[in-house]
Amino acid sequence: MLSTSCKGEPGEKLVAEICVDSVYSAAVAESAGAQRVELCSSLAEGGVTPSAGLIEITRKNISIGLHVLIRPRRGDFLYSDLEFEIMKKDIELAKRMGADGVVIGILKADGNIDVGRTRELIEVSHPLSVTFHRAFDLTPDPFKSLEDLLALKVDRLLTSGQEETALQGAALIKELVKKSANQLIVMPGGGINENNISKIVAITGVKEFHASARKKVSSSMGYCRNYPAMSSMQQLSEYENLVADVNKIRAIREVSATVR
Known part of the structure; x- marks a missing residue:
C-alpha cells in the first residue's frame, strides 16, 4: 500500500x-514548488x-497531490459512533x-490508537493513500503506536516526535524512521521552516x-467593525486571515533541495 501519492517533479x-x-x-x-497539499478547514x-x-x-485548480483531512471536530481524537x-x-x-489520499487519526480513551476503527477507515479509503496524523503525538507509547500503524499498513505517519515542534522531537522521529524500516513514510511536521x-x-x-508556511493578510473590506466577534475562540479578527506564503514555501524548498 506504501505510496508517496505525490505528483511532483521527477x-x-x-x-x-x-x-x-x-x-x-x-x-x-503548487506555484512555490510543493508536491502535495493537505487540505482542511x-x-x-x-x-x-x-x-x-x-x-x-x-482539485480542479491544482495538479499536485491532494490529501484531505478527515477530522469531524476540533479537540481530542476519541470519537462517538455518530x-x-x-x-x-x-x-x-x-x-x-x-x-489522492486522506489524513486520519482516531484514538481510544486510554490514548492508544483505535486499531479496529482505523482499519475500517483504511478499508473505506482504499485505494487512496492513508496518512495517520499527529493524534499519534498524544499516544502514551510511540513505539507501540508505530507497531500498530505498521500492522495496519498505513502509508504515512505525520508526527512532531511527541513534542511541540519537529525539531524538538527530532530524536524520536529518527528512531521512528529506523524502526519503520521503510514500511511506512515518517513525515515530520510542526514548526518546520x-x-x-x-x-x-x-x-x-x-x-x-x-x-504550513503561512502569513497574515488583511481583509479588503472598506468598512470594518471589530465588535462583536463571530467566535469567542477565534485567534484572528474578522478582517484577518492566514494564507500560504509563496516566499516562505520557496525558501523551504530551496534549502531542502540542498540537503540530499
Missing part, C-alpha cells in the same frame, strides 16, 4: 507537503474536514471529489516533510 528526493485551508493557498503551494483551530465544495474546487460514521462518509466523499529544515532532515533522515 527525481525529487525530499517531498514537501503544505497544509492549506483554501483554494488560494493550495494554488500558492479552520487551520487556525488545528484543522477539520473541508467541505465538498472546497475539495472539488481545489462522529465515526461522519468520518467514513467524508472519506467516501473525498474519493469522489478526486482526492527554512531555518530548521536542514537540521531536522540531517538528524532524522526523513524523505518528506509537512509545513
